[in-house]
Amino acid sequence: xxxxxxxxxxxxxxxxxxxxxxxxxxxxxxxxxxxxxxxxxxxxxxxxxxxxxxxxxxxxxxxxxxxxxxxxxxxxxxxxxxxxxxxxxxxxxxxxxxxxxxxxxxxxxxxxxxxxxxxxxxxxxxxxxxxxxxxxxxxxxxxxxxxxxxxxxxxxxxxxxxxxxxxxxxxxxxxxxxxxxxxxxxxxxxxxxxxxxxxxxxxxxxxxxxxxxxxxxxxxxxxxxxxxxxxxxxxxxxxxxxxxxxxxxxxxxxxxxxxxxxxxxxxxxxxxxxxxxxxxxxxxxx
Numbered sequence: 001x002x003x004x005x006x007x008x009x010x011x012x013x014x015x016x017x018x019x020x021x022x023x024x025x026x027x028x029x030x031x032x033x034x035x036x037x038x039x040x041x042x043x044x045x046x047x048x049x050x051x052x053x054x055x056x057x058x059x060x061x062x063x064x065x066x067x068x069x070x071x072x073x074x075x076x077x078x079x080x081x082x083x084x085x086x087x088x089x090x091x092x093x094x095x096x097x098x099x100x101x102x103x104x105x106x107x108x109x110x111x112x113x114x115x116x117x118x119x120x121x122x123x124x125x126x127x128x129x130x131x132x133x134x135x136x137x138x139x140x141x142x143x144x145x146x147x148x149x150x151x152x153x154x155x156x157x158x159x160x161x162x163x164x165x166x167x168x169x170x171x172x173x174x175x176x177x178x179x180x181x182x183x184x185x186x187x188x189x190x191x192x193x194x195x196x197x198x199x200x201x202x203x204x205x206x207x208x209x210x211x212x213x214x215x216x217x218x219x220x221x222x223x224x225x226x227x228x229x230x231x232x233x234x235x236x237x238x239x240x241x242x243x244x245x246x247x248x249x250x251x252x253x254x255x256x257x258x259x260x261x262x263x264x265x266x267x268x269x270x271x272x273x274x275x276x277x278x279x280x281x282x283x284x285x286x
Contacts, residue, residue, distance in 0.1 A: 001029040001167060002083070005057075006076055006090040009035065009049040016091035016122040017056040019281065022129060023089075027167040030062035032083070036075045043067050073107050077114045086164060088115055091122040109272050112256070112284045118164055124280040132175045133249040134161060135240050135274075136216055157255035158219045160285045165253075171224030177216040178243055179229070180236045237273050244278060252282045 005020045007013045024031050033053040035046040050065045057063055068075040072094060080088055094107045108121045136157045158177070213229035220227035232239040244252050254271055275282055 001027045002085045003029045003031050004085040004088045005033045007035050007049045007053055009046050012091045015126045019122055020089050023168040024060050026170050031057055031060040033065040035067050036072045037069055073110050081116050085117050088119045109275050118285045120283045122281050127250045129250040131249045132251045133244055134253040135178045158216045162219050174226045175220050177229050179231050180239045181233050255285045
């Protein structure tokens with residue numbers, strides 16, 4: 001596994017580096033630390049950040065550092081494309097005390113939209129990852145609709161998560177698979193009772209959403225990992241943010257879901273809002 005870690009020369013680099021060290025150690029990953037300078041004269045100012053990264057990540061089996069010149073997001077995307085990384089880790093904020101023409105979080109959103117691989121945006125307080133919230137339902141009943149399911153391109157989120165992130169799990173994690181039932185997103189054929197049912201009821205009644213939750217939990221079965229399904233009812237964005245905060249999760253996982261153009265736009269808009277408003281690390285799986 002190859003991981004690209006972006007440092008900015010800011011205090012929040014520490015949180016990014018320590019989370020990166022946790023994942024890199026568990027996965028035995030090859031690490032590249034990247035700093036982006038706007039001009040050649042700025043190279044020297046980034047060396048302390050790179051030196052600190054080399055210190056924190058000293059146990060990585062392969063570790064190198066680079067400086068690229070140019071626009072931050074553009075150069076991170078180019079590096080990810082040129083060297084074939086599996087994961088990019090980047091902290092927020094990207095700048096200290098200024099956002100220029102960017103809104104808070106917009107650079108990370110831009111990176112996620114253009115990166116060729118999954119991206120983990122690190123924000124909030126330092127924390128070891130033990131409790132994970134995996135949001136597999138995106139927009140109400142879309143994933144449980146057999147017509148929409150038949151048009152999906154590529155593997156579902158859980159399959160992508162286990163394929164890409166399984167090596168980073170220590171076997172001590174609690175993973176909650178969240179499905180949000182929303183009347184706004186409900187399509188034809190969704191029973192009223194299902195819009196109010198708990199996960200256990202959906203599973204017992206063999207509702208499409210219940211079948212999805214069973215499949216998701218089965219995909220996560222591995223020694224030491226505890227997986228449980230959870231259904232919340234309401235607006236998708238509100239319910240994801242509420243569960244992330246109230247459940248005190250250490251990492252939130254969402255997917256960049258493929259699909260028809262109108263679906264993709266809606267889901268991407270939802271993902272953007274989650275990324276900007278979430279107050280803890282978020283992994284966007286591609």
